[in-house]
Amino acid sequence: MNDFFKWIIKRILLAIITIYVVITATYILLYISPGNPVQIYIDSLLARGYSKEYALMKAREVFGNYVNQTAFQAYLSYINGLLHGDLGRSLIYHEPVIKLIALETPYTVFLVSSSLILSYIIGVLIGLLTAKYSGGKIDSLITILSAAFNSIPNYIVAIILLLFFAIYNNYFPISGSYGIGVHPGFNLPFIINMLDHYTLPILSFSLPMIPGWILSIRSAAFSISQEDYVRYAKLRGVKSRTILLNYIGKTAVIPSFTRLMYSFGLLLGSATFIESIFGLYGIGSLYATALTSKDYPLAIGVLLVIVIISIIGNILADIIYGILDPRVRVGEE
């Protein structure tokens, strides 16, 4: 247990260093690199004929209070601002960045977590099925199919689903997180409406992920079924269903369960295309809008939030993995 603790503390230290490095990198990107957004913003104001004082004042308002300081002072106040949740103001929405992110994050969390869970459940079920019929026709068919589907990116699936199920046939709404005249909140009409709007996005997010789960469960189950204790159980005459579920299933699912936790953080950042295609609310589409309209304070704010969430998700995944799989706790590292 002691080793496990040490290991976790090492992970947390590493995570803090990572977050610090990322914050510094974004600072460099935003404030001191040549052609940085602050300078571009000031130049654009100057080009429109405003005075230098006015331009600096405006820039301070948008990017925070650290525009006209020395590089080091500015760096300190940037970090100080971040610690107080101050990510600057958005150029296009004229609101504090942190407020916009807080408003839009729940939508992305809903989209990503429900697609992850859906794909995971389907993937594990099919993966164990292939493991049961390992070596047969069903196994090779599913393997080939999942390999083929694994090579289709989610934005292409999204466009195809949108074309066939929303535009050529009106089965689902074309765009938006919820319909007009529905008030966001925890009430039945809103939830039903939202599920209607989110069916296609969730499908297009989860379908391309299923093959990955199938393949990893299949290979894990395959290597476990070669282990001595499984062979012994077979020889002893334990029912094949018990072997599949209790002996192979449990052990095969643990590593992929950690990957599930781990993917959550990483996927939060990759909802961008799906959210843009379906016109959903969420930090992904917020990020895309911020980037394409050169709203760098907003973009960097979203990026920082995504990075921090994925790093925390990673640590949580490691801890849970250590709890689930005792081999890690002994400290193989």
Next chain:
Amino acid sequence: MKNKFVISLYRLFKLIYRNKIFFAGFIIFVFYILMGTVGLLIIPYPSPSLANPFNAFQPPSLNHFPLYIFGTDYEGEPLLPEIVWGTPFILEVTSIASVITIGVGLILGLLAGFMGRFVDLALNAFFEIILTLPGFPITLILATIIHTSNPLILAGILSMFSWAGLAKAIRSFTYSLKKQEYITMAKILGLSKIRILKEIIYPMSSYILVHLFQDMMFYVFGLVALYAFGFLPLSNNNWGVILNFAISIGGAIYSPLGFWNLIIPMIIIIIYEIGLMMMSIGLGKLVDPRLREY
């Protein structure tokens, strides 16, 4: 010497031919390479002079074979030249990016595995940091800020975060190989360092190749998406730009007319991806004897 080379080439082809999945993927891959090289000599360069506004959004047809086999876009320009001339850029960027990934991953992984001690500790921490970062949003912001179509820079941006997994795998490979008896023997026999390095890299080569094809696959996703969703300048010709124009200018998503203009480039992309995927699966089977049974 020449004869030996011919024989080993023949053996390679026999090996490829025997592995059906790899062979099929290989044919697709070669077809795309031909499209990006020989195709440029056959198919005319896409120009507005080929466009005819009265022909907009035509489905694939055999008129003026082969010019209209992919139909036309929103301007009535045939899609075939656009797709053929859009191929080299995609192939170029994605292969440079994969080579960078493999190179960096291999060198750093070997370094960590070989040096051990402090170098290993530092490099491994570095790998961990890169692995925990969400590469995709960082790639997006870098692409937007740098905003270039220079293949080398784009390849650098794409491969920035994906070498760490490979490096970690190579590191542990090197660790376990270093302890193998034949390497110890080689050291005792006083074989040159380069020779020993060769002996260590050789068993990994198939794993590296599998990684190479998978990387190429993911870079095609990424690169096409960066263009299709307008994060990169739309000044040159490639599959992503075709999709972008079809969606943003042609409004192809919201009009049933635009179906072929959207579907054809997507099918072209997917077939290429499947080809790469088949090559990597085939190689995996070639390498892993447990999988070869099926």
